Amino acid sequence: MTFADQLIIAPILIPLFAGGLMLLLDGRRREAIAAIGILSTLALLAVAIVLLVTSMEEDPARTLRVYLLGNWSASFGIVLVVDRLAGPMLLLTATLGCAALLFPLASWHRAGSYFHPLFQFLLMGLNGAFLTGDLFNLFVFFEVLLAASYGLALHGSGRARVSASLHYIVINLAASTLILIGVSLIYGTAGTLNMAALGERIPLLDPSQRRLFDIGTSILGIAFLVKAAAWPLGFWLPTLYAAASAPVAALFAIMTKVGFYVILRLGSITTEASGGETMLFAEGWLFTIGIATMCFAAIGMLSSQDMGRLAGYNVLVSSGTMLAAIGLGGTGMTSAALFYLVSSTLTVAAFFLLVELVERGRTPADDVLAVTLEAYGAEEEEVDEENEVGIAIPAIMAVLGVAFLACALLLAGLPPLSGFIAKFALISNLLEQHWLGGGGIVSVQGWILLFVILISGLATVVAVTRAGMRSFWTFTERELPTIRGVELGAVALLLFLCVALTVQAGPVMRFMQVTAHGLELGRPYIGAVQSQPGNGLRQKERTP
């Protein structure tokens, strides 16, 4: 086993040790703790890049790498797997981690204790959930990331945060019991929890067992739909994300994607084994749930008065779009959904950070005034004829305004940024697959998805524009927000990445297409995990 192979476990170990070290330090040494956090997150970024680059090699033996914990073979021990799906997710987590860690260095990390250790443990849980090849281990990493997220959601305290966190914790604890029920049903029928081994055993199950197994996978699927905040299981999300402090909400932007990732992963393994028929979820259901989530989120966006909730509903839009896209199926749709995942995660994170910066100068009275003005249609304040030249917008507001505009374009999927490319890819695949391809005409589902994508885009434009006008163009006198360089830097970093994603859309999309194709096959994953030699075989020979 080479050094590069040992790197696979690094995304879990680095934040674990960094977080542990922080806890040992005196809480008042903020600089030292923050420095450890930055070093660890940068190390994660480097490791993620190395893992991604190796997974892009042509040699199929290198693209999918398996790490046997304790060198026990897959049938006995727990495996970690890096492939073309886990690699980009790790990189996305590390990138988001960097931006979300840069931002609070200005002030937010002083709002409560243990911000940095919890942040590291959240990263550890996320990385573990992306890497693991074992269902129960997946549950454990989910609990790690959830436990850290409870602490982070409460960061800064206050009545709104505690109340929203209370709901969040109850819902996730209930969802965790669902995961356990699903996992134990799967173990009871198939006799293994290793995802690759499951893929092999499904066709061998007899019908009575198979029925129980299907119930198990469905319960598991429901639990992960709660995590992905799909309608009607996602009402907790907008309140929580609006209440959470900005850097935390930005990092949370990837948490719904973990649920999506697991659904995709399990779907891939179980689909192939049962001969092309998705058994984790009847395809129609996933599609319907996705569409319902998008509609709910679009209505929610239009109705939300504050920008935090607006951003929260944007998370729901992206969640719904991805679920509907994979619900429709096909390599093209999956690859477009993955591209959309990367783009929308970065965008929503940037939007959460930006919202906090824009809202910083506002007092609650401003909001009341703005709403009252809108509701009662109070006449515009008379601007003196002589001063008609206009009011100078302060430089900092102009910078924020440009960033806000970029976010609006990205969220709504308007050209020229990556949000447009992602939605364009979805729609073009939709038309190509069902129209130009074999089917003759676009199916009803295809039309519905196309229509809902466009409508939700329109709703985003309306809602974000309204919020932007209220923040940047109102005449109310307000104090200018004091903004530190690192905070703007974090937003700029995320937006720059979106621009980079726009410029490099071709290579990224090709990469995602290969990923989606690999997921469709499923077999390479199962084969690579099962064929990895480990200690287990000797054990097996000893026992008759």
Place this chain on the structure above:
Amino acid sequence: MELVISITIGVLAGSGIWLLLRPRTFQVIIGLSLLSYAVNLFIFGMGRLRVGAPPVLDSSVPGTLAHYADPLPQALVLTAIVISFAMTALFLVVLLAARGLSGSDHVDSVERSQ
């Protein structure tokens, strides 16, 4: 034995879900605890119920599942117990914080009459 275990799981889960849907935070936490007990028993049950079969290997007995209880679900239960215990403790803290900040033990932090 199967019947007793299934009825126990059913009663625990049923009461847990009922309490989970109640409006007071204390009822919710008790509901979550009952639900996690039910789930722990359920995981244990999925390893098949056996009387007098240890989950520990013995060199004089063939090492197949015919002679032993399946140790894996028992290991899973241990993990699940630890995790649900820790989460209950954490939830208790948040519950008290919510009670302290809002002066109400309603899950929405607001009494309906207000």
